[in-house]
Amino acid sequence: MSAPLKLVFAGTPEFAVPCLEACRATGADVVAVYTQPDRPAGRGRKLAPSPVKQAALAAGLVVEQPETLRTAEAQATLAAYRPDLMVVVAYGLILPRKVLAIPRLGCWNVHASLLPRWRGAAPIQRAILAGDAETGIDLMQMEAGLDTGPVLLEKRTPIGREDTGGSLHDRLATLGAEALAEGLARVLAGETLAATAQAAEGVTYAHKLDKAEARLDFSRPAIELERQVRAFDPWPGSDAEIAGEPLRIWAARALDLAHAATPGSVLGTGREGIDVACGNGALRITALQRAGGRRISAVDYLNARPELRQASALSPLG
Template sequence: MSNRLRIIFAGTPDFAAIHLEAIIAADQHDVIAVYSQPDRPAGRGKKLKPSPVKQVALDHQIPVYQPLNFKQTDDQEQLKTLAADLMVVVAYGLLLPKVILDAPRLGCINVHASLLPRWRGAAPIQRAIEAGDAESGVIIMQMDEGLDTGDMLLEARCIITAEETGGSLHDKLADIGAPALNQALQLISTGQITATPQDHSQTCYAPKITKSELQIDWQQPATIIERKIRAFNPFPVTYTHLNGERIKIWQAEHCTQQGAAGSIVHADKKNLIVACGEDSLKLTTIQLPNAKALDIAAVMNSKAELFSTASQFDPISANE
């Protein structure tokens, strides 16, 4: 008897596409359908663009379904008729009702980018860096009706370095998550998987990132600001204002110089140091309005007059 599973894959962004590619490349199971969020406008022309997951499916001639949600009976019945053994969900972006969770023979599993029950929710990668966690990982989880509350099937761990960004941790987790998913699928297909309940007393949540969080509050300690800068790099990127102009801060390093919060305490051809509520930050990569992100030496070479030691970055309430 074949152990090949009939799999529905549901996902949307690059992180999910990497996992779909891994299943297809392993060729141990059959992806019979892909679900992804509807195409979104993108680029200057605002033309509709398929999600990364949809593009992978199209490249491999896999049928694609894109319901707005699963509230319509027709969408629910369509999924049921696929007669899947299992549904794999990776960063899909839609809540699945019980009728969908129960439709595949073996239910639905999820690849979650944190060490559950820590960082349940929408932004686990960024929140782990922002909080100063020493490690992260991927959990393969049996889905239930709760928010990332299902039993854990398999985990893979990685270290969060002192230089980690949201982008680099995303890539690390994709690198360990894809093989972990394939391993879990093999264990499920042979009936060898073991489910472990989460310790709900250890739960913490990773809420969606809001625009209001991105502006730097120079009254905070340098350590906290520096972690936030790394967490939100390369998206959505922190920013501050100087004389009413928005400046994106892509990278910074912790320093111990002191001064009034938000004031420039040192500026030369290669350095720009800003005082925080505690200690200071050396800004190393910034982006001026209508310009590209540049290292600070390149910025100071052409725009040094903007950053004199008499300058003060605007308080957080300005221009908002």
């Protein structure tokens, strides 16, 4: 009987946890789990373990948390595990060439896009922002470039108009675990996965999200703002000033509504929400949050600000 596949897993956020569980479920021997060092979190800014570390410790797995994998010491530690394969899922550290060469079967990466579109840090949110009709998961053989390696397996999913960054994140995390489990099962059965080189055309980069992007610019088309609200839920959120009050916008829908109003002005209010003029069309806000408050419906907000009903540039929505 052959020895089980020795696997090192590297990941950090919640997105990577289902993939760690998939590795364990296949029967592979997870000899170590690599994750980012504990970081300050919460109001008290106390050091907190990553979701992957929490899952690994709960499963009784060995955890390594190097600040970098570029040092000879870190590389020697990894090599001592003698891994057959390293699986990387949203780890957050660059793997140098020497690290990529350590496992016998190299390193696999689970990436949340259909490569070569949306290489980089925030593929889920960038796909929604761009209005993409679909996205998916690519299981990729890693090489030195950023998400440039050949694809081993691909799974697709449509992006619906109700999808948010959060809902798509969760669906892709599950899909990623399914793709990884399938790939591992095939390797464990003695199969060699065919690697398909990425196309040279269609390369785009999903740059890391920044809080500075949170502000809604009502001079832009309403459909772009709708996508922003969806993409930035739950982080970093979308901020706007409505009738003089700063608000966090959690749900909104673009309307194909012709108007001559100044972008940012309230066009109408009612049971369906608050319509705000945009550079093209209008944005109907249906859920929001006041400073220091919780998420509420636009109707509840209007009940607390009845003057907005009289301040509308057009008649109420009814």
